[in-house]
Amino acid sequence: MTAAIRSILTPSAIVRLILGWGAFAALLFAGPLLAPPVAGPLLVSALIVIVGVILICAFGVVHEAEHLARLLGDPYGSLVLTLSIVLIEVVLIAAVLLGPGDHATIARDSVMAVSMIILNAVIGLCLLVAGLRHGSLAHNRTGVSTYLSLIIVLAALAFALPALIGANGSYEEWQEVPIIVLTIGIYAFFLYRQMGAQAADFHEVDPRLPQIPAEVGTGDSVPPKLSIREIISTHRIEIIVRLALLVATVTPIVLLSHDMASLLDDGLGRLGAPVALSGVVIALIVFLPETITSIRAAWQGEIQRVSNLCHGAQVSTVGLTIPTVLLIGLLTDQPIVLAESPANLLLLAVTLLLSVTTFAAKKVTAIHGAAHLVVFAIFGITLFS
Template identity: 45%
Template sequence: MQILKSSLRPLIGWLTVAAFVLFGSGWMSGIGHASGLAMFVWLFLVIVYVAFGVVHEAETLADMLGEPLGTLVLTLSIVVIEVVLISAVMLGSHDNATLARDTMYSVLMIVLNGVVGLGLLMGGIRHYEQTYNLKGATAYLSVIIPLTIIALVLPDFTKSTHDGSLSPPQAIMFSLLTIGLYGVFLWLQTGRHQGYFVAPDAQPIDPKEMAHHRPVAIDKKTLLVHFGLLLVNILPIVILSKSLAKILDYGIAQTGAPAALGGIVIATLVFAPEGISALIAIRADRLTRAINLCLGAVTSTLGLTVPAVLAISLYTGRPVLLGLEPTGIVMLVSTLLLSSITFSNSRTTMLEGAVHLSLFVVFLVLVFSP
């Protein structure tokens, strides 16, 4: 019954794929304002719905496999969706050099200001004060801050290029550095410092016992079924991303909307399941889990999406501009500084949430009125 219930999401996804394979070319050739909006809403809702299935199956596999394979499966599943959506839009249009930058910047703003702000405000109203594992949040920020500066700020100040891009040697070295730093963080998170990422009142983990820790016996048939369901959920998103990219590109061009809106749409698609899960966790007074979801999503975006996008750029020759505009740099630095202050104390209140939400509103205003 559980397997049949889990099959509903991919079934809807594959039915949508079949509809676009059979009739998509005709729909695209005669696309108009009303039909384009209808298809966009349809694809957006289907992809978000199927993405919930990806997260569910990845979390199930994470519980079955234990660490570190479980964390890798969950992280890579979300990053695959993000990279596929960015790549589809990049390759489908010749004028999307800033899409990767806009998407990563939007993820940072939506997560660190929007979701964190709403969550802390909601949690403060409901629980007055909430506690979390300070060491884990500090570890996340210690990786997020340098990776953010390297990816989105430094390209504006290098002398090799003058348009916010990276030269090939810089792209290769920064990609290796980013992957290496993220790998070290992942190793510490799933190894000797695993206790940093559990609730403060949870049973402490003895580092000496970590080497002897093994997950419970795994039913191989069940494991293969969930791996199959994971792939069945991811594939329709991969296939539908090309159609969504065309509609999104058409809509932005026809309406004159800011190009950054494409990055916001992709960031929302990618993070919607985890964002909703984080808000549910905060409502249940599980702030540590919510922080792991939010800051973990930002860390994986910077640690894995940046190298993937730069690799696509080097392979295809498509330019990728990573350096932010001056207003974006101001907002980014303000967000990182505010996050460092918010997560410098093991207790949070609704005040921190209100301040983060204020920055998120400023971000939205600047998108449509730079």
């Protein structure tokens, strides 16, 4: 093992891996003991242990994500963390759909919860933190506008259109193929442009932050700044090892959060809480590493990185989840219910309108963040209605 790899695979990193995967293995073996109804003390103890392990692993993910972000620069660094979490989440949703039972609404409920958390709770908290610490902050309006344009289109395809042209909240079979093709097509085109000709649209523009030279990516690198190809060529081993470690650390977070779903349902059911609350809590836990990374970026005044992480995660979640579940529905002849309730559609519309008005301004402030947090609080109220 080289010195470079040893500097990455530190004792702390190895301990996190052992804790994360060990806890997941323990849950598998303890399955019969944790089958509902679980004794109160055992239920609380299990949840505390799981959440504790998730927190420890989350900070490990953040550590690797920040190293990759500094090494690769944005949007590439943010994209690595976003895609790692979202891809694992999509695979798990697909696994649930392919398993026994009726899960027609799992994609709708999961993506809606993620949307409210990312677009209101996380972004609201980040803008509030950044605004209180740094005052008003400039963002790259072209990049944010690109994200929001895709979010609006994909959200309409996912949650609103099925209620208008489909049947019982689902698309007709003949409608699903063009929706899959269009969703995958626009998402693939977005990634192609974001990682290529439009990469500069996702760089920081606030004058108080260090700026990336315009020459980067044109073939005339300005030391110590290098083009993405030169960075990958120069640091290939480090990037591969850190990426592998990030994925290996984030996977148990997602697996544990889904394994604890039945425990959480059991506990919340005893408290008389709504079933939908469990989905929101699980979504919060799944995206915990991205939330921590976003808040740290906001603390440092990197508001464009906040957008890259949050808006990028939202685009990836809808752009990958919807075509995946629709394709599974076609292949397995399962109904996939996507149409949302009128209350959630109203909140989603308010969220999208608020996002557009927030980031249409030259600078964002703490008041913008407070407005987003209010919308998330209202979403919380609707869960109990």
